[in-house]
Every structure is written in structure tokens, then in C-alpha cells.
Amino acid sequence: MKIGIFIYPEAEVLDFAGPFEVLSTAKRVGDKPWQVFLIAKDKNAVKVRGGMQVLPDYSIHNHPEMDILILVGGDHTNAYKDLATLTWIQEQSTKVNQITSVCTGVFFLAESGILNGARVTTHWEDIAELKESYPELDVVGDVRWVEHSPFVTSGGISAGIDMSLFLVSKLADKSLAEKTARQMEYPCPPL
Secondary structure, eight states, X not given: OEEEEEOOTTBOHHHHHHHHHHHHHHHXXXXXXXXXXXXXXXXXXXXOGGGOEEXXXXXXXXXXXXXXXXXXXXXOTTGGGOHHHHHHHHHHHTTOSEEEEEGGGHHHHHHHXXXXXOXXXXXXXXXHHHXXXXXXXXXXXXXXXXXXXXXXXXXXXXXXXXXXXXXXXXXXXXXXHHHXXXXXXXXXXXX
């Protein structure tokens, strides 16, 4: 299982660090042969929210085939309109088994045109903008995550942790998701 997490300048730290922690912890406690890695537009260090510098493992031009792609939120206003990134997302949508988003990462999916009227969610603060910008989507609020196969979208920031625990329950089982949450000392959401 190869899981890529896409980051970009001003990405929200917990949006990618939360899912990374959940999936890498599940790998460890469940003895799963999963690979979890970060992807950016290029291999240079990415300055994310708060000024943290993050070195991605791969670029969009040079990464392993993936089973799951996670797109994260943050200050996405410049990044989600980038043509090379959108083309890459469209290409990946035909190759991966599952695409997920955390917070405003859903704007990448919507802008790339691959959601096709899917039921989605995002950070509560961005619900109105998502509805207005993409009226063909079924945008819902007051939920931690929404599954509309092959997509899973989550609310803001910490909701990505809940969504990732849900993914663990799908990739393995509910027991591993619960063990992962316990190891992280995080309350496991209803799965």
C-alpha cells in the first residue's frame, strides 16, 4: 500500500502531519507494509503554514505509483489553480484507488473537475465558498468526513485525523483503527 500526501506552500501542518501520523502509526502497530510519503510540485523544501520548512520525499514528476492520494488544505488560494498540479491530480485520479482531502484540499479536487457532483465537505469556514464556486457539488457541513467513493473528504485540520482513522478501518479493520487511536492517545471517532 503506497499512500502519497501532497503538500504545497502554506499547507496547514496538521492537515498533512495528522494523516501521516495516523497512517505511519497504524503501519507500526499493525505491522503493515505500508509506505507513507510526502509529494510536492518539486523536490525543493516547502514552506508550510507557520514558516515550517518541509522536505518532500518526491515531486509530482517523480514518485512511486500510489494506491491512495491525500490532498491537504491550508492557504490554497494560489496552489489549487496551478495547471501542472491540476493535470497531475487528473492523471492520478485514473490510477489510484482512493483520493482523499483534508480541509480545503477539496478545492484541488473540485478545480481539477474529477468530483462529478460528489458529496463533499471542508472546513466550516470554507463551506459557503465551496458551494458558491462549485454548485454542482453536494457540499455538506457539520460532519468530520464524508465518503463518496472513490473520494473521502474531511472537515478542517483535526478532522483529517478522524478521516485517516476511518481510512485505516477500511484498509485493515476497525480494531487497527482503534489500536492506532489508542497509541496516539486520541479519541477514536465512531467508525
